[in-house]
Amino acid sequence: MNDASDANDAFDDRDDPESRDAADAVYAALLDRIGEGSPRPRLAPTRRAVELLGDPHRAAPVIHITGTNGKTSTSRMIEAMLRASGLRTGLLTSPHLERFTERIRIDGEPISDEAVARNWEEILPFLAIVDAELEGSGEEPLTFFETLTVLAFACFADAPVDVVVLEVGMGGEWDSTNVADGQVAVFTPIDLDHQARLGSTVTEIARTKSGIIKPAASVVSAKQPDAALRVLQDAAELTESTLAVEGDAFDVLESRVAVGGQLISVRGLAGEYRDIALPLFGRHQAENAAVAIAAVEAFIGGGAVRLADEVVHDGLSVAASPGRLxxxxxxxxxxxxxxxxxxxxxxxxxxxxxxxxxxxxxxxxxxxxxxxxxxxxxxxxxxxxxxxxxxxxxxxxxxxxxxxxxxxxxxxxxxxxxxxxxxxxxxxxxxxxxxxxxxxxxxxxxxxxxxxxxxxxxxxxxxxx
The missing domain is CATH 3.90.190.20 (Mur ligase, C-terminal domain)
Structure with missing residues (x-):
């Protein structure tokens, strides 16, 4: 990939018909693959693809996020605060609301049509190698989400970015994003969903999601049902990771209704942050914000250094969660x-x-x-x-x-x-x-x-x- 290029380059090509058509062709090619509703519980194909590409998933440190609800909102808040701290960010979320380029964001903006099409053309030969190897061994080719994940890593390395905020597609342990090693593993509330894929109980689902915890990681978790919390505690102990849980290590101190959202105060891992304007509705968004603050504290200062007030205020004041209230x-x-x-x-x-x-x-x-x-x-x-x-x-x-x-x-x-x-x-x-x-x-x-x-x-x- 061309390190000199900028994923959202000199001009904004989103209104350029040729670039838009090229990006739409990428999405059409993704749709030709096995859909997101039928993920495959495997990591080897994604790992093989990024290996052939020169390990773009290792080009920047990763904050990895899973959970049942609130993943995208929390991911966006984390990304906004990292950007407010001066870091160049990459963000992968799913699914999209209107166009698939919303999923891959560079510095808070959907990746440009030109950049996504260019990176797609560069990874295509390597995808073909992996597809052929899979078919030769009797397996199905790379799925929609496996391929999207590889594309996102290539785009982030191409940008390049200083940090990647990575939302899982489904579960955690075998989700294709889990080829990356998250320096910080973040868990939003875990509950029943996708039972046919992840398990019929909260314990089983939590076990699958806990697979994103890597050795010596910082683990930040929202409040969890007892069954899920026990799983996260065991996983953190086995990986010699530190676990910080909302309500104990950090918490929402106050949430007040305000015009256009709410004013919140949060006790973080390393200090308190008062009267933060959060332009989102719902107590659950205040709790997502607390998790996001703790995650950024864990990433930037190992949970021991208070964030600058302007990082929290500026980051959360522009936080957006399209399609959520x-x-x-x-x-x-x-x-x-x-x-x-x-x-x-x-x-x-x-x-x-x-x-x-x-x-x-x-x-x-x-x-x-x-x-x-x-x-x-x-x-x-x-x-x-x-x-x-x-x-x-x-x-x-x-x-x-x-x-x-x-x-x-x-x-x-x-x-x-x-x-x-x-x-x-x-x-x-x-x-x-x-x-x-x-x-x-x-x-x-x-x-x-x-x-x-x-x-x-x-x-x-x-x-x-």
């Missing part, structure tokens, strides 16, 4: 939230109650096939809201009729209506909400659905709240 339209209000499991739904309902003042809600709701529909519905139903059931544009989407039947059994037929197309569901929901300023539309149940709703809102110029 985000208002994408006003008059009437439309809020999107990527809650796709019961734990995420709990955070959504709590935040709607604490940070907003609506009397009536309608949930535009669609899920993927492997999700706990009844568990999510049980939580959302506590809000008293009604449901317009639709589906995300995904081959993994759960049938509208199935979801409607589950919701009807949970909340009654008078609170549930099926609308096959998302745009029709949004039109109907907005028409209902427009009848009163105390009504709102909440789009939730699937990250894919949220991304589609955001694209529709932008295309129709609904305006922001």
């Amino acid at each position: 985000q208002a994408i339209a006003a008059d009437p209000t439309v809020i999107v939230d990527a809650a796709h499991n019961p734990h995420g739904a709990e955070s959504l309902v709590a935040a709607l109650d604490e940070y907003f003042d609506f009397d009536e809600l309608v949930f535009v709701f669609g899920v993927l096939a492997d999700k706990d529909v009844d568990g999510i519905a049980a939580v959302l139903a506590r809000s008293g809201g009604s449901f317009l059931v639709t589906r995300p544009e995904s081959e993994r989407a759960r049938d509208v009729r199935d979801v409607t039947a589950i919701l009807t059994a949970r909340v009654g037929a008078d609170r549930v209506q099926a609308v096959e197309r998302l745009d029709d569901a949004l039109d109907e929901a907005r028409a209902w909400a427009a009848e009163s300023p105390k009504r709102a539309v909440v789009v939730t149940g699937s990250i894919a659905l949220v991304g589609e709703a955001m694209a529709i809102a932008a295309d129709r110029d609904w305006g922001r709240a």
Whole structure:
């Protein structure tokens, strides 16, 4: 890769049709591979690919993040504070909301179309070698996410960056990102999700996720269920790593509702940080911020050096978490939230109650096939809201009729209506909400659905709240 190049070079090519077409061709090639819904529990193919490329995953130190909910929000906060401290950052998150280049970010910006296409062309011959070796041994070629991970490492090395913030795709131990050795391993709350892949209990899921802990790492964890915490404690002991847990080593001291989000105070690993403006809603985001602060403290000063106030304030003041309790339209209000499991739904309902003042809600709701529909519905139903059931544009989407039947059994037929197309569901929901300023539309149940709703809102110029 060309060290002299800048991943978001001299000019911004995002409006250049040729570069955009080249980047879209990269995404099409990724989609031709085994999809993200069917990850393979293996590391050897990814390790072989990066080895052929000269180990780009070792070009910069890594902060590695796993958990069930809050991974992307926490990753973005960590990255923003690292950038505020003067470091050049690389960030890998998943999934994307609108364009796949959102997943690979350099210094806080989605990677340019030109850079992603150029790096793709450079790694293609090496991907072909690995694919041929896999097929020769009777294995499936590199998957979508394995290939994306290799591409991201190549882009970060090409930039180059000073530090990589790396969010796992699924699990941890066998996730393709785990070819990297995280200097800091970060755990957001662990709960039930992806049981078919990760295990049917919190203990089993935590064991899979604990695989990102490498020898002598700094481990930073949100508050966890007892079963998950025991697993992390055992893993930290086995790897001779240090474990810092929210509520003990660090904590949220205060969270107050403020215009556009909240004011928080946090006790970190090495000091206190007061009255930080966090432009995100929900107590869970305050807790994500506390985890992020502790992670940055662990990375920059081994947890023993207090961060400069401006690093925390400047970093968190620009923290963004698209698709998470985000208002994408006003008059009437439309809020999107990527809650796709019961734990995420709990955070959504709590935040709607604490940070907003609506009397009536309608949930535009669609899920993927492997999700706990009844568990999510049980939580959302506590809000008293009604449901317009639709589906995300995904081959993994759960049938509208199935979801409607589950919701009807949970909340009654008078609170549930099926609308096959998302745009029709949004039109109907907005028409209902427009009848009163105390009504709102909440789009939730699937990250894919949220991304589609955001694209529709932008295309129709609904305006922001």
